[in-house]
Amino acid sequence: MKRYLFPVLQIIVVLGVILSFYSISWFGDSYRFRAEPYDPFSPVYGEYVMLQYPDLKPADSVKKGLVYVTFTTDSDGYAKIDRISNDRFFGSVAGDYYDKYVTIPQLNQYYVEQGTGKGYEDAKKLVVKADVSPWGTVRATDLSVRN
Amino acid sequence: MARQTKLMEWQQAGLIDTETIQRIKEYEANRQKKKRVPLLLIVGLTFVGLALLSFLAANWQVIPALVKIGLVLIIMVSCYVLADVSERRTIWNPVAFRILGLIAFAGALIVTVQSFHMSMQGSFIGWAVFLAALAHFFMWRHPAYAILAFISGLNIFTGVGGFGSEHATFLDWTSIVFVVIVSLAWFYFSQSFPSLILSWLFLYVSGLELFALVSYDGVLWPIWTLFALVPLLLVVKQEQDRHFLYHLYLIVAAINSLIYLTVRAETTDSVIPLGEAVALAVFGLAVGYLIYQRFRPLLWILPLGLFGFLWFDEQAILIAALVEIIAFVYLIVQERQGRRLTIPFVYFIAVQLTIYFIYAWDRLDMSLFFLVGALLVFLIAGVLWWIRKRHEGGVPS
Structure with missing residues (x-):
C-alpha cells in the first residue's frame, strides 16, 4: 500500500482543488461584470485575455494597495462595488487597487480557445460571468462579447 | 548456433x-x-x-475540464504503477517513473487551475509539488526527489503571493514560517547531500525574504541571516558533512563581501542606523564565540560583522581595504596549511577585479592597459607556482 500512497494522496489534492472551485458556484452568488480586454497572449500557459473592470472604481476615500470588496448588482444588471475597505471584513473578496480600478486576481485573466484571443481584444466590450462565494473566493465561469 | x-x-x-x-x-x-x-x-x-x-x-x-484533469491523473497513476513494476522486477528505473509521476501531478494542478480560469499567481502549485517531492524524498531517500523539491520550492519564493493569499507582494508570515519549519525539518532529518545544501539555501533565502515582510529597509540582512544560520551546524551529525558545509558558508560570505563592496562604492544614499551596526557587531561577537569553540574554519566569515560600521564610509575604501586584507591573508594561510588553493585563489582574483572595476571604471580606457598587465602577471605567477609544485613533487591544487 505504501507504494500507492502518493498517487492516492495526490489525486485527493487535485480533487480538493476541483471541489473548492465548484463549491464557489454551489454556495455563492452569480454576477455579471462589465469587462475590457488588454494584452491577450501567453506562449507558456496558452492563450488568455487579460481583463480590467471599469465598474469597479472605488471612492476617493479608499487608499491604494490591498482592498477588500463585496459586490451588488446595479439597475443594468451588472456588478458594482457594494462595500469596499482597506481592512478585511466578513465575506469580502481581496483585490488590488492601483491606477484607476480595483483588480481581483481571480478575474484578471480568462483562458480562451486558441486563436480567439484577438477577437475578444478587438471586441473591446466584454462581459464576464462569475460566482462569488460567501467566504470571499471568486470563480469566473464565462466570457462573452457584450451587446 | x-x-x-x-x-x-x-x-x-x-x-x-x-x-x-x-x-x-x-x-x-x-x-x-x-x-x-x-x-x-x-x-x-x-x-x-x-x-x-x-x-x-x-x-x-x-475536451471537458474534468476529463482533461482525469487524463492527466491517469498518466500520473500509470507512472506510479510503472515505478512499482520496475522496482519489483528490478528493471528500468523506478526513480525516473516517480519523478514523471510528480511532474504529472504538477501538470494535473496546472490543468485544473487553467480549466477553472483561476489566477496562476499564487504559490499553491509550488507548495503542493514541493511537499509531495519532499515526502517522496523521505520515503525513498533518493537525491533526485530532493532536487525536484528544490526546483518546485523555488516557485514559492519567485511566485507572487503567499500561502492561501494571492495578494501579498512577497511571502506572508504564514508562508515564511512554513518554509522555515519545512526547511529545518528537511535539513535535520536528511543529513545527506545535496539535501543539506538545498535546505540551507531555502533557509538563507527565507532570511532575505523576511526583511521585505517586516518592511525594514536594511542592507545588512544577508549578513544577519548568514550569522543566524551558524548554530545550524550544531545539528549536523557527521563531521565530514559539517566540513563540506563550511565551504557553503565561506562561499556565501565571499559573494556577500563582493556584493557589499560593489553596492557601497556605487551608491551614496543608502544609510543604516548606528544602532544596527553596533547590534550586528555584537551579534557577530556572540556567533564568533560559538565559531571559535566549535567551527574554527568559519572564523573567516566574522569580518562581515564589521560591515555595519564600514558602511558609513561612502567611498567604500574601508570595505575594499578589509576585503583585500582578508582575501590576501586567507590565501596565504591556506597555502601555508597545505590546503587546496582553488577557492582562495579565485576569491583573491575576484576581489582584485571588483576593486579594479569599481575605482577604475571612469578611466577605463587608460586602466585597461594595466588590467591586461595585471592579469598577465597573475597568469605567469600561477604557472610558475604550478611548475614549482610539480618539481617539488607536491600535489598541485
Whole structure:
C-alpha cells in the first residue's frame, strides 16, 4: 500500500482543488461584470485575455494597495462595488487597487480557445460571468462579447 | 548456433552430460521467448501512445475540464504503477517513473487551475509539488526527489503571493514560517547531500525574504541571516558533512563581501542606523564565540560583522581595504596549511577585479592597459607556482 500512497494522496489534492472551485458556484452568488480586454497572449500557459473592470472604481476615500470588496448588482444588471475597505471584513473578496480600478486576481485573466484571443481584444466590450462565494473566493465561469 | 557448437564441443570433451545440455537448451529457449515479448510490447505501446497523444492534442480544447484533469491523473497513476513494476522486477528505473509521476501531478494542478480560469499567481502549485517531492524524498531517500523539491520550492519564493493569499507582494508570515519549519525539518532529518545544501539555501533565502515582510529597509540582512544560520551546524551529525558545509558558508560570505563592496562604492544614499551596526557587531561577537569553540574554519566569515560600521564610509575604501586584507591573508594561510588553493585563489582574483572595476571604471580606457598587465602577471605567477609544485613533487591544487 505504501507504494500507492502518493498517487492516492495526490489525486485527493487535485480533487480538493476541483471541489473548492465548484463549491464557489454551489454556495455563492452569480454576477455579471462589465469587462475590457488588454494584452491577450501567453506562449507558456496558452492563450488568455487579460481583463480590467471599469465598474469597479472605488471612492476617493479608499487608499491604494490591498482592498477588500463585496459586490451588488446595479439597475443594468451588472456588478458594482457594494462595500469596499482597506481592512478585511466578513465575506469580502481581496483585490488590488492601483491606477484607476480595483483588480481581483481571480478575474484578471480568462483562458480562451486558441486563436480567439484577438477577437475578444478587438471586441473591446466584454462581459464576464462569475460566482462569488460567501467566504470571499471568486470563480469566473464565462466570457462573452457584450451587446 | 555458436552456442550449439560450443555445447557439442564440451559434451565431446566430457565436460557436461546430455541431461545438462537439455536443461541449458530449455532454459535458453524460454529466456529468448521472454525477451522478445517486451520488445514488441514497447514498440507497440510507443505507437499507440503517439497516436493517443496526437488525438488528445488535436482535441484538447473541446475536451471537458474534468476529463482533461482525469487524463492527466491517469498518466500520473500509470507512472506510479510503472515505478512499482520496475522496482519489483528490478528493471528500468523506478526513480525516473516517480519523478514523471510528480511532474504529472504538477501538470494535473496546472490543468485544473487553467480549466477553472483561476489566477496562476499564487504559490499553491509550488507548495503542493514541493511537499509531495519532499515526502517522496523521505520515503525513498533518493537525491533526485530532493532536487525536484528544490526546483518546485523555488516557485514559492519567485511566485507572487503567499500561502492561501494571492495578494501579498512577497511571502506572508504564514508562508515564511512554513518554509522555515519545512526547511529545518528537511535539513535535520536528511543529513545527506545535496539535501543539506538545498535546505540551507531555502533557509538563507527565507532570511532575505523576511526583511521585505517586516518592511525594514536594511542592507545588512544577508549578513544577519548568514550569522543566524551558524548554530545550524550544531545539528549536523557527521563531521565530514559539517566540513563540506563550511565551504557553503565561506562561499556565501565571499559573494556577500563582493556584493557589499560593489553596492557601497556605487551608491551614496543608502544609510543604516548606528544602532544596527553596533547590534550586528555584537551579534557577530556572540556567533564568533560559538565559531571559535566549535567551527574554527568559519572564523573567516566574522569580518562581515564589521560591515555595519564600514558602511558609513561612502567611498567604500574601508570595505575594499578589509576585503583585500582578508582575501590576501586567507590565501596565504591556506597555502601555508597545505590546503587546496582553488577557492582562495579565485576569491583573491575576484576581489582584485571588483576593486579594479569599481575605482577604475571612469578611466577605463587608460586602466585597461594595466588590467591586461595585471592579469598577465597573475597568469605567469600561477604557472610558475604550478611548475614549482610539480618539481617539488607536491600535489598541485
